[in-house]
Amino acid sequence: MLKRFSTLAMIVLGTSLFFTACKKEDDNDPTENANEEITTLKLTFVNNANAADKVVANWRDIDGIGGNAPTIDSVILKANTTYTVYTDVYDERVSPVDTVTAEIIKEGIEHRVFHLFFATANSSVADALTNVATVTPLDKDEKGLPLGLENTIATKGAFKGVYRVIIRHQPGAKDGTFAPGSTDVDTEFPFAIK
Template sequence: MKKYFALSAAAATLFFAACKKEKNDTPTENENEEVTTVKLTFTNAAVPAEKVTASWKDLDGSGGTAPVIDKINLKANTTYTLTTEVLDETKNPPDNVTEEIEEESDEHRLFHLFFVNANAPVTDSVATAATVIPLDKDANNLPVGLEVSVATKNAFTGFLRMVVRHQPGTKNGTYGPGSTDASAEFPIEIK
């Protein structure tokens, strides 16, 4: 009888401990954003009426139909202000992910990287095409990247990749921490 009672008490303790563990008082981490559309607008700093726009759309996600991508044509040795708009057009009306990134700016960082070859690893990005300087900051004075200055250099033909990094609790201004919400690559020519 004592053995049965001891087993029953142990089982009850485990049951209540397991029930207690199921309750999670800590908030869950925000999931990555769903992104189907990226719109870039380059405004010539010297001639603000001169704008270059490009969009990248992948409405059915990776593995489906290839994304529709505009080619970017910029002038060499010219400074542009680049603004990035990010949308989820699977929803009706479309979800403006740009606003979510602004609201959670301490968790997000946009990068605009130049590559000679398409789909190259991030470590292959080149600084010879342009200098990119973020103009917007979060509450911790870290760059966000929705608005950047792009100072083109000499002629260049390759690719510009815009990457949204989701970095809750780990954002430090660098690419490394976190995960990728979106990555959109555009063919680009600077001449």
């Protein structure tokens, strides 16, 4: 009887310790898979035919949504030209500045960066224009899906509208499309092709 009681007590104690350990492990990183904190996005366009021809544009929203309006540079590209565009992402609220780009690369299977064109600001993603330029992602995550921090952009004819960069956070759901997940940042640049 005592032996059976001791065995039962050991099983109950072991089970209790197992569930406590699992719960503690879950509590260790409550922000895992949280959206990235982003205040600044920098785009660098390099003309593939002339590396000295560069266009740099920044979008900054240091105080976040509801504060001051973001500061935004315009993007003006040449018609019928192919550029490589590099996307750098930062959190400038901390010191030293946090280079979020490295985090996005590290967690590539959870992120997708979209470069889109629109006739007007605040348009639905479904209204993105495909006749303005061809965007081809150059970088991929470890599963072979596009990441989108580096792209070629082949412009077409003259255009005036909006260039939009959206970083999607898609842990456990990334499939190469826009739909799954949530948005880390949604930026809009005044845009023209001349």
